[in-house]
Amino acid sequence: AQRVTQPEKLLSVFKGAPVELKCNYSYSGSPELFWYVQYSRQRLQLLLRHISRESIKGFTADLNKGETSFHLKKPFAQEEDSAMYYCEPNAGKSTFGDGTTLTVKP
Amino acid sequence: GAGVSQSPSNKVTEKGKDVELRCDPISGHTALYWYRQRLGQGLEFLIYFQGNSAPDKSGLPSDRFSAERTGESVSTLTIQRTQQEDSAVYLCASSLMGDGNGYTFGSGTRLTVV
Numbered sequence: 001a002q003r004v005t006q007p008e009k010l011l012s013v014f015k016g017a018p019v020e021l022k023c024n025y026s027y028s029g030s031p032e033l034f035w036y037v038q039y040s041r042q043r044l045q046l047l048l049r050h051i052s053r054e055s056i057k058g059f060t061a062d063l064n065k066g067e068t069s070f071h072l073k074k075p076f077a078q079e080e081d082s083a084m085y086y087c088e089p090n091a092g093k094s095t096f097g098d099g100t101t102l103t104v105k106p
Numbered sequence: 107g108a109g110v111s112q113s114p115s116n117k118v119t120e121k122g123k124d125v126e127l128r129c130d131p132i133s134g135h136t137a138l139y140w141y142r143q144r145l146g147q148g149l150e151f152l153i154y155f156q157g158n159s160a161p162d163k164s165g166l167p168s169d170r171f172s173a174e175r176t177g178e179s180v181s182t183l184t185i186q187r188t189q190q191e192d193s194a195v196y197l198c199a200s201s202l203m204g205d206g207n208g209y210t211f212g213s214g215t216r217l218t219v220v
Binding site: 106 | 148
Protein backbone atom coordinates (compact mmCIF):
# COMPACT_ATOMS: atom_id res chain seq x y z
CA ALA A 1 0.00 0.00 0.00
CA GLN A 2 1.14 3.52 -0.67
CA ARG A 3 1.97 5.22 2.57
CA VAL A 4 3.63 8.43 3.65
CA THR A 5 4.88 9.46 7.03
CA GLN A 6 5.21 13.01 8.24
CA PRO A 7 7.09 12.57 11.50
CA GLU A 8 6.63 16.10 12.80
CA LYS A 9 3.13 17.13 13.82
CA LEU A 10 4.31 20.59 14.80
CA LEU A 11 7.26 22.62 13.55
CA SER A 12 8.22 26.09 14.64
CA VAL A 13 10.95 28.29 13.18
CA PHE A 14 11.85 31.96 13.25
CA LYS A 15 11.34 34.22 10.28
CA GLY A 16 14.32 34.07 7.94
CA ALA A 17 15.44 30.67 9.16
CA PRO A 18 15.55 27.64 6.86
CA VAL A 19 12.70 25.20 7.15
CA GLU A 20 12.36 21.55 6.18
CA LEU A 21 9.14 19.59 6.48
CA LYS A 22 9.83 15.89 6.34
CA CYS A 23 7.96 13.29 4.34
CA ASN A 24 8.97 9.66 3.91
CA TYR A 25 7.17 7.23 1.66
CA SER A 26 7.09 3.46 1.52
CA TYR A 27 5.80 1.67 -1.49
CA SER A 28 7.01 0.09 -4.66
CA GLY A 29 6.79 1.46 -8.14
CA SER A 30 7.36 4.96 -9.39
CA PRO A 31 6.13 7.44 -6.81
CA GLU A 32 4.15 10.51 -7.72
CA LEU A 33 4.39 12.85 -4.79
CA PHE A 34 2.65 16.08 -3.97
CA TRP A 35 2.67 18.69 -1.24
CA TYR A 36 -0.55 20.42 -0.24
CA VAL A 37 -0.95 23.46 1.98
CA GLN A 38 -3.84 24.77 4.04
CA TYR A 39 -3.57 28.35 5.25
CA SER A 40 -5.80 29.53 8.06
CA ARG A 41 -9.43 29.79 6.92
CA GLN A 42 -8.57 28.79 3.36
CA ARG A 43 -9.18 25.63 1.43
CA LEU A 44 -6.58 22.96 1.04
CA GLN A 45 -4.62 23.55 -2.14
CA LEU A 46 -1.88 21.97 -4.14
CA LEU A 47 1.52 23.50 -3.42
CA LEU A 48 3.82 21.55 -5.67
CA ARG A 49 4.32 18.19 -7.36
CA HIS A 50 7.59 16.41 -7.78
CA ILE A 51 7.18 15.63 -11.47
CA SER A 52 7.33 19.28 -12.43
CA ARG A 53 10.40 20.02 -10.29
CA GLU A 54 9.08 23.49 -9.67
CA SER A 55 9.62 26.06 -6.96
CA ILE A 56 6.46 27.55 -5.54
CA LYS A 57 6.53 30.42 -3.03
CA GLY A 58 10.20 29.64 -2.51
CA PHE A 59 9.51 26.02 -1.59
CA THR A 60 11.16 23.08 -3.32
CA ALA A 61 10.91 19.35 -2.80
CA ASP A 62 13.29 16.78 -4.18
CA LEU A 63 12.43 13.14 -4.50
CA ASN A 64 15.21 11.07 -2.95
CA LYS A 65 14.65 7.48 -3.96
CA GLY A 66 17.60 6.25 -1.91
CA GLU A 67 16.16 7.68 1.29
CA THR A 68 12.53 7.32 0.10
CA SER A 69 11.94 10.91 1.06
CA PHE A 70 10.24 13.96 -0.40
CA HIS A 71 11.08 16.69 2.08
CA LEU A 72 9.74 20.21 1.55
CA LYS A 73 12.33 22.94 1.95
CA LYS A 74 12.57 26.69 1.99
CA PRO A 75 15.81 28.55 2.69
CA PHE A 76 14.23 31.59 4.37
CA ALA A 77 10.86 31.09 6.04
CA GLN A 78 8.30 33.90 6.08
CA GLU A 79 5.47 34.48 8.53
CA GLU A 80 2.93 33.93 5.76
CA ASP A 81 4.25 30.38 5.37
CA SER A 82 2.54 29.46 8.63
CA ALA A 83 0.05 26.77 7.64
CA MET A 84 -0.64 23.08 7.71
CA TYR A 85 1.28 21.04 5.13
CA TYR A 86 0.38 17.61 3.83
CA CYS A 87 2.47 15.18 1.84
CA GLU A 88 0.51 12.95 -0.51
CA PRO A 89 1.82 9.97 -2.46
CA ASN A 90 -0.33 9.92 -5.54
CA ALA A 91 -3.10 11.72 -7.36
CA GLY A 92 -5.12 8.54 -7.29
CA LYS A 93 -6.85 7.01 -4.33
CA SER A 94 -4.46 7.51 -1.48
CA THR A 95 -4.03 8.43 2.12
CA PHE A 96 -2.58 11.78 3.01
CA GLY A 97 0.12 12.09 5.61
CA ASP A 98 -1.02 13.30 9.01
CA GLY A 99 0.19 16.79 8.23
CA THR A 100 2.69 19.16 9.78
CA THR A 101 1.64 22.47 11.25
CA LEU A 102 4.32 25.03 10.53
CA THR A 103 4.52 28.17 12.62
CA VAL A 104 6.92 30.90 11.55
CA LYS A 105 7.58 33.26 14.41
CA PRO A 106 8.52 36.93 13.88
CA GLY B 107 -17.71 25.23 -12.72
CA ALA B 108 -14.26 26.61 -12.17
CA GLY B 109 -13.69 24.81 -8.91
CA VAL B 110 -15.08 22.22 -6.53
CA SER B 111 -18.21 23.52 -4.86
CA GLN B 112 -19.57 22.21 -1.58
CA SER B 113 -22.82 23.01 0.14
CA PRO B 114 -23.82 23.96 2.68
CA SER B 115 -20.72 25.71 3.94
CA ASN B 116 -21.93 25.36 7.51
CA LYS B 117 -24.47 23.02 9.04
CA VAL B 118 -25.63 22.85 12.63
CA THR B 119 -27.82 19.90 13.44
CA GLU B 120 -29.27 18.22 16.47
CA LYS B 121 -27.94 14.89 17.61
CA GLY B 122 -29.89 12.08 16.01
CA LYS B 123 -30.89 13.98 12.88
CA ASP B 124 -29.79 13.03 9.37
CA VAL B 125 -27.70 15.40 7.26
CA GLU B 126 -26.83 15.48 3.59
CA LEU B 127 -23.73 17.19 2.26
CA ARG B 128 -23.27 18.01 -1.40
CA CYS B 129 -20.23 18.23 -3.64
CA ASP B 130 -20.05 19.53 -7.21
CA PRO B 131 -16.71 18.47 -8.71
CA ILE B 132 -14.88 20.12 -11.55
CA SER B 133 -16.51 19.21 -14.83
CA GLY B 134 -14.70 16.31 -16.47
CA HIS B 135 -12.98 15.10 -13.32
CA THR B 136 -13.61 11.41 -13.12
CA ALA B 137 -12.38 10.91 -9.57
CA LEU B 138 -14.10 12.29 -6.46
CA TYR B 139 -13.07 11.91 -2.85
CA TRP B 140 -14.56 12.69 0.53
CA TYR B 141 -12.38 13.40 3.54
CA ARG B 142 -13.10 14.36 7.12
CA GLN B 143 -10.97 16.80 9.06
CA ARG B 144 -11.52 17.06 12.78
CA LEU B 145 -10.34 20.18 14.58
CA GLY B 146 -6.57 20.27 14.75
CA GLN B 147 -6.20 16.92 13.04
CA GLY B 148 -5.18 15.63 9.64
CA LEU B 149 -7.28 14.35 6.77
CA GLU B 150 -9.26 11.17 7.23
CA PHE B 151 -10.18 9.39 4.00
CA LEU B 152 -13.84 8.43 3.77
CA ILE B 153 -14.79 7.32 0.27
CA TYR B 154 -13.54 7.45 -3.31
CA PHE B 155 -15.43 7.38 -6.61
CA GLN B 156 -13.70 6.72 -9.91
CA GLY B 157 -15.82 6.87 -13.03
CA ASN B 158 -18.35 4.07 -13.18
CA SER B 159 -16.35 1.71 -10.98
CA ALA B 160 -17.65 0.57 -7.63
CA PRO B 161 -16.73 3.16 -4.99
CA ASP B 162 -14.04 2.49 -2.42
CA LYS B 163 -15.92 2.80 0.86
CA SER B 164 -13.11 1.52 3.04
CA GLY B 165 -12.80 4.77 4.98
CA LEU B 166 -16.41 5.16 6.07
CA PRO B 167 -16.37 5.04 9.88
CA SER B 168 -19.75 3.36 10.38
CA ASP B 169 -22.88 2.28 8.57
CA ARG B 170 -24.43 5.62 9.44
CA PHE B 171 -22.28 7.09 6.67
CA SER B 172 -23.09 6.63 3.01
CA ALA B 173 -22.33 8.43 -0.22
CA GLU B 174 -23.59 8.44 -3.76
CA ARG B 175 -22.41 9.87 -7.02
CA THR B 176 -24.38 10.10 -10.21
CA GLY B 177 -22.07 9.34 -13.11
CA GLU B 178 -19.21 11.81 -13.04
CA SER B 179 -21.14 14.66 -11.49
CA VAL B 180 -22.57 15.60 -8.12
CA SER B 181 -21.94 13.54 -5.02
CA THR B 182 -23.83 13.53 -1.74
CA LEU B 183 -22.53 12.33 1.60
CA THR B 184 -25.26 11.33 4.02
CA ILE B 185 -24.82 10.91 7.74
CA GLN B 186 -27.71 9.29 9.53
CA ARG B 187 -28.53 9.66 13.21
CA THR B 188 -25.71 12.16 13.71
CA GLN B 189 -23.56 11.99 16.82
CA GLN B 190 -21.45 14.68 18.42
CA GLU B 191 -18.27 12.94 17.29
CA ASP B 192 -19.39 13.52 13.70
CA SER B 193 -18.66 17.22 14.15
CA ALA B 194 -15.88 18.08 11.71
CA VAL B 195 -15.17 19.71 8.37
CA TYR B 196 -16.08 17.43 5.50
CA LEU B 197 -13.93 18.02 2.45
CA CYS B 198 -14.58 16.98 -1.10
CA ALA B 199 -11.90 16.82 -3.78
CA SER B 200 -11.85 15.88 -7.42
CA SER B 201 -9.11 15.00 -9.84
CA LEU B 202 -8.64 14.14 -13.47
CA MET B 203 -7.09 10.73 -13.15
CA GLY B 204 -3.65 10.26 -14.59
CA ASP B 205 -2.82 13.83 -15.46
CA GLY B 206 -0.52 14.30 -12.49
CA ASN B 207 -2.14 17.55 -11.50
CA GLY B 208 -3.29 16.38 -8.10
CA TYR B 209 -6.51 17.07 -6.29
CA THR B 210 -8.65 20.19 -6.27
CA PHE B 211 -10.42 20.66 -2.98
CA GLY B 212 -13.67 22.32 -2.10
CA SER B 213 -13.90 24.72 0.80
CA GLY B 214 -15.63 22.10 2.90
CA THR B 215 -18.78 21.80 4.96
CA ARG B 216 -18.37 22.51 8.65
CA LEU B 217 -20.75 20.21 10.48
CA THR B 218 -21.61 20.85 14.10
CA VAL B 219 -23.76 18.35 15.96
CA VAL B 220 -25.31 19.77 19.11
